[in-house]
Amino acid sequence: MPIPEAEPAVAALRSRLDSSAAGGMPAHITVLHPFLAPARMTPSVLAAVRLIVAGVPRFFLSLDRVGWFGERVVWLDPQPAEPFRELTNRIAARFPQAPPYEGRFTEVVPHLTVGHDHPVADLRAAGDEVRAHLPIRARVTSLHLMAGCPGHAGSWHTVTDFPLG
Numbered sequence: 001m002p003i004p005e006a007e008p009a010v011a012a013l014r015s016r017l018d019s020s021a022a023g024g025m026p027a028h029i030t031v032l033h034p035f036l037a038p039a040r041m042t043p044s045v046l047a048a049v050r051l052i053v054a055g056v057p058r059f060f061l062s063l064d065r066v067g068w069f070g071e072r073v074v075w076l077d078p079q080p081a082e083p084f085r086e087l088t089n090r091i092a093a094r095f096p097q098a099p100p101y102e103g104r105f106t107e108v109v110p111h112l113t114v115g116h117d118h119p120v121a122d123l124r125a126a127g128d129e130v131r132a133h134l135p136i137r138a139r140v141t142s143l144h145l146m147a148g149c150p151g152h153a154g155s156w157h158t159v160t161d162f163p164l165g
Contacts, residue, residue, distance in 0.1 A: 001143050002026045003112055006063060009133035010114055013126045017115025023148055024156040029078055029112050031087045031143055035098050038147050046160065052090045053143050053162035059083050063112060064135035066127045074123045075111035084110035140164065
């Protein structure tokens, strides 16, 4: 789910510290990754996702805290997080062949990545820098289906948008 209101605070940091930004991925909170391969995005799949997403009301969020996954990933914590979890759970239940993060984690934590897999001093500095811009308030109105190839500059693009209810 794109969070354009976060771009002024995170764009420069993400361009240096988040490889997906170089690929064209905007500041976002992931609902489900990976999903289905583009060849499997049939009209019935898209219709099912559209119905699921429409069942979740639009909402406001606040990014007001910097979080960490170990010392490898610095991120922003969306509040409320429950609408993201609800969408993740609903879509994953409908498409069990696409478990979140390929089933690697027991709990999916909604987050907006600022940076990852860089020296911890660089990530800490990024966390300190973005903290000065908090809170960031946003209205979430749609989910974007993105397709692209990680590691390929400019490859991420929006396939379609699904409006929330």
